[in-house]
Amino acid sequence: MDIKQIIEQITADKKEAGGIKQVYYAACGGSYGAFYPAKTFLEKEAKDIKVGLYNSNEFVHNTPKAFGENSVLVVASHKGNTPETVKAAELGKKAGVPVIALTWIEDSPITEYADYVVKYSFGENKDIAGEKTVQALMTAVEILKQTEGYENYxxxxxxxxxxxxxxxxxxxxxxxxxxxxxxxxxxxxxxxxxxxxxxxxxxxxxxxxxxxxxxxxxxxxxxxxxxxxxxxxxxxxxxxxxxxxxxxxxxxxxxxxxxxxxxxxxxxxxxxxxxxxxxxxxxxxxxxxxxxxxxxxxxxxxxxxxxxxxxxxxxxxxxxxxxx
Amino acid sequence: MDIKQIIEQITADKKEAGGIKQVYYAACGGSYGAFYPAKTFLEKEAKDIKVGLYNSNEFVHNTPKAFGENSVLVVASHKGNTPETVKAAELGKKAGVPVIALTWIEDSPITEYADYVVKYSFGENKDIAGEKTVQALMTAVEILKQTEGYENYxxxxxxxxxxxxxxxxxxxxxxxxxxxxxxxxxxxxxxxxxxxxxxxxxxxxxxxxxxxxxxxxxxxxxxxxxxxxxxxxxxxxxxxxxxxxxxxxxxxxxxxxxxxxxxxxxxxxxxxxxxxxxxxxxxxxxxxxxxxxxxxxxxxxxxxxxxxxxxxxxxxxxxxxxxx
The missing domain is CATH 3.40.50.10490 (Glucose-6-phosphate isomerase like protein; domain 1)
Incomplete structure (x- = not known):
């Protein structure tokens, strides 16, 4: 499933509950930084969708009250084993919030709590369009396009x-x-x-x-x-x-x-x-x-x-x- | 007018247009930092209200598309003359967005573009509850209380x-x-x-x-x-x-x-x-x-x-x- 299809699926699943209203990005260090464009995109372009970017441990201890049936959680961990980010994903899974995990290693601990796993490109001669940052951006872009609409898609x-x-x-x-x-x-x-x-x-x-x-x-x-x-x-x-x-x-x-x-x-x-x-x-x-x-x-x-x-x-x- | 009354007024003014949906805080340096608790408050406690915290110059050049009829802009400038923050306030005024200016000097350039001016406490033996940070927090708390409700008010x-x-x-x-x-x-x-x-x-x-x-x-x-x-x-x-x-x-x-x-x-x-x-x-x-x-x-x-x-x-x- 590509990101477009993942968001289509989530949008369909949430239709009766009122659709996607909040998008949370949670990660640590380099992965936190990689989410910055996605967060900025929704902050700038979306009219109604709330977006939050959190260090994973902050997210786990300071979970926003809106986190629930209208939320999507996107997490990223390079090797899929960052303990705080795995916990954030677990929190999402337990709350029934769809969790999209971006990782380089598909068979890693974080995938246990992910509804959708996106493997990104990494290493020498990687395709930049397939990288974590662009993949994260794509989640934001698809969510906006499929909810409020995005004229510059x-x-x-x-x-x-x-x-x-x-x-x-x-x-x-x-x-x-x-x-x-x-x-x-x-x-x-x-x-x-x-x-x-x-x-x-x-x-x-x-x-x-x-x-x-x-x-x-x-x-x-x-x-x-x-x-x-x-x-x-x-x-x-x-x-x-x-x-x-x-x-x-x-x-x-x-x-x-x-x-x-x-x-x-x-x-x-x-x-x-x-x-x-x-x-x-x-x-x-x-x-x-x-x-x-x-x-x-x-x-x-x-x-x-x-x-x-x-x-x-x-x-x-x-x-x-x-x-x- | 105290902050409770200011928010009551804004809420009443926006009633027909759908109420307050986005709150933006724009300031520079120390005033930017002073807005952090207010931003965090709405990010954590609000279900639907969008909140953004911006350096004033970033806000002026990178204005979120939602900024408009359902927005409130809160700015802060200690002496009321920080050029970028005055510009942010001007942007709000011209867009017809209610501007609340927090300042220590009431008769300062920023007040020209402010619909509401809040003078905060400062200096030796100031009342901490009257300080910029708490006053900014009060805008967030009152907005939440008067829109979605806030059980811990x-x-x-x-x-x-x-x-x-x-x-x-x-x-x-x-x-x-x-x-x-x-x-x-x-x-x-x-x-x-x-x-x-x-x-x-x-x-x-x-x-x-x-x-x-x-x-x-x-x-x-x-x-x-x-x-x-x-x-x-x-x-x-x-x-x-x-x-x-x-x-x-x-x-x-x-x-x-x-x-x-x-x-x-x-x-x-x-x-x-x-x-x-x-x-x-x-x-x-x-x-x-x-x-x-x-x-x-x-x-x-x-x-x-x-x-x-x-x-x-x-x-x-x-x-x-x-x-x-």
Whole structure:
């Protein structure tokens, strides 16, 4: 069953009860970040459907009261065994809420509590359109289309058909820059990321999953709009920033932050979605593809940084090693 | 007009159009953080009402499509002159959406676009129940009560009546700890905050408005549930954390993070809502008072830190000084 069919099935099942009214996304870390575009999509595009994005453990302990007969729960766990996310899925199953689980490993613990399992693409040369982020987005897009309607559906699907080629081209485009970045930042103890709009989740992931988790570099993901209301005071000639200049609605926010950085910071790496080819996607839907672009361009930098720092991306001191 | 009356008026005005269906909170920096409990309240307690919390500039550039005849916009600006927030209010006014402006200065630019102005308490010996955070929460509580109904309304109001005394007692309680904290952290270049649930906004504010803005110390506010999915790898004997152990639904998340910190970190400052007296508020509503407690206890630490570091909290290099 593809996502369109899954949502058709859920919509049919809920018809008598009043249809889908709330959509909850629950995941942890990188999977949480991957849900950001889906959450932003429904927040921006839907008139009546409520959407919530939760860390799985927060969802389990702080379950919204609306969670019930008109809800859909979408969870994601890469290997299908993240304990908090498995619990969130179990909560959904027990409440009779349809659970869609996005995972890379189909035969994993989370599938026990999933009504629908979506296996996403992963690894070298993966199809970007089949990735977790786009699959999650598709749940949001199909839900909107099949309930309130979504006028830009065809344009969105056209974007899906283009994203793989754009990303692969962009990765080649940044290869040399990434090597330079790695050399310049190999001794840094802090690197900030900055972003806005539907692509913010990619900055969050780079900050928590790469810099903090895989490189033990201090980091925070700063919202480009919030930057001017506190964080910008940290800016000086030494502090490094990686800024996502997005394509779409919030580009002006990123450009404003970049303009400030160009005046007062000296160590700024710019990932510009326009420069990286995202503008061929229609402007009515392009916002939602920033994440896939940035999130897949970062690994080129990450590989280079890991080599330069002699700190492999697989290095951990706690994760999977100690009890927690 | 008090907030109850404001919401009664808006509800009456919207009756024919179908009532209030979406509530948007838009602000920047500290005011954005102050809206976090209100957003969390409606996200958790409301069945049908959509709620969104936006940085003002994001709201202006990325306005949700539902924003219109069934919406309410709540904005906050301390001096009423934050340009992005004034623009957000203007957007609301032009769209015919009722705008409630929370500000400390009643005769300020934002009031031009506000249908309702709420002046909140601020400064030495302010009434905590009259503060921006609680006033914002009251908009959420009244909207829920007057639309879907809110069964814990009386308990919530009882909490409002208690919070001032709890906070003032808690501030005395941490006075000595704050001095010790300041001495121990005066030379730190990074300090993390950690939190979960409705009180997370207080950790965000401490991180961006105090450590980054007012002390030029690197920082990030880590969600206690997300900590184990990336950020915890940064933990070692040297990195300092300030953790909010909340009272209410997500306490288990904070306790789990604290337990990990107690094993692998050596420099941890614990703000425990139980220890600070929040438990006298009913458990059905206590979640929403964590922010007011932590957000008002932090200043005791901040004052001490500023003195110890000889870096007054008023020091800025960019804010209000250069064009941005």
């Amino acid at each position: 065809d344009k969105f699907m056209d974007g899906v058909s283009r994203i793989d080629r754009i990303v692969k081209q962009a990765c080649k485009h940044v290869a040399n820059r990434a090597l330079t970045f790695a050399r310049k930042h190999k001794d840094d103890s802090v690197i900030y990321t900055m972003a806005s709009g539907a692509g913010y989740g990619a900055a969050y992931m780079e900050s928590i999953c790469i810099f903090m988790e895989m490189q033990w570099i201090n980091s925070a993901s700063i919202h480009s709009g919030e930057y001017f209301h506190g964080p910008f005071e940290i800016t000086d000639a030494e502090i490094p920033f990686v800024i996502q200049v997005s394509e779409g609605s919030t580009r002006a926010l990123d450009e404003r932050a970049l303009s400030f950085l160009n005046r007062y910071a000296k160590r700024v790496e710019v990932l510009d979605a326009k420069d990286l080819g995202l503008s061929t996607i229609d402007s009515s839907v392009v916002d939602y593809f920033n994440h896939s672009l940035f999130n897949n361009v970062y690994p080129v930098y990450n590989q280079a940084l890991a080599v330069e720092r002699e700190h492999p991306l697989t290095t951990r001191r706690y994760m999977w090693k100690v009890e927690y | 009386d308990k919530f109001m009882d909490g409002v009546s208690r919070i001032d005394r709890i906070v003032k007692q808690a501030c005395k309680h941490v006075a000595n700890r704050a001095l010790t904290f300041a001495r121990k952290h005066k030379d730190d270049s990074v300090i993390y905050t950690m939190a979960s649930g409705a009180g997370y906004g207080a950790a965000y504010m401490e991180s961006i408005c105090i450590f980054m803005e007012m002390q030029w110390i690197n920082s990030a506010s880590i969600h206690s549930g997300e900590y184990f999915h990336g950020p915890f790898e940064i933990t070692d004997a040297e990195i300092p954390f300030v953790i909010q152990v909340s009272e209410g639904s997500t306490r288990a998340l904070d306790e789990r993070a604290l337990s990990f910190l107690n094993r692998y970190a050596k420099r941890v400052e614990v703000l425990d809502a139980k220890d600070l007296g929040l438990s006298t508020i009913d458990s059905s509503v206590v979640d929403y008072f964590n922010h007011s407690l932590f957000n008002n206890v932090y200043p005791v630490y901040n004052q001490a830190l500023a003195v110890e570091r000889e870096h007054p909290l008023t020091t800025r290099r960019y804010m209000w000084k250069v064009e941005y």
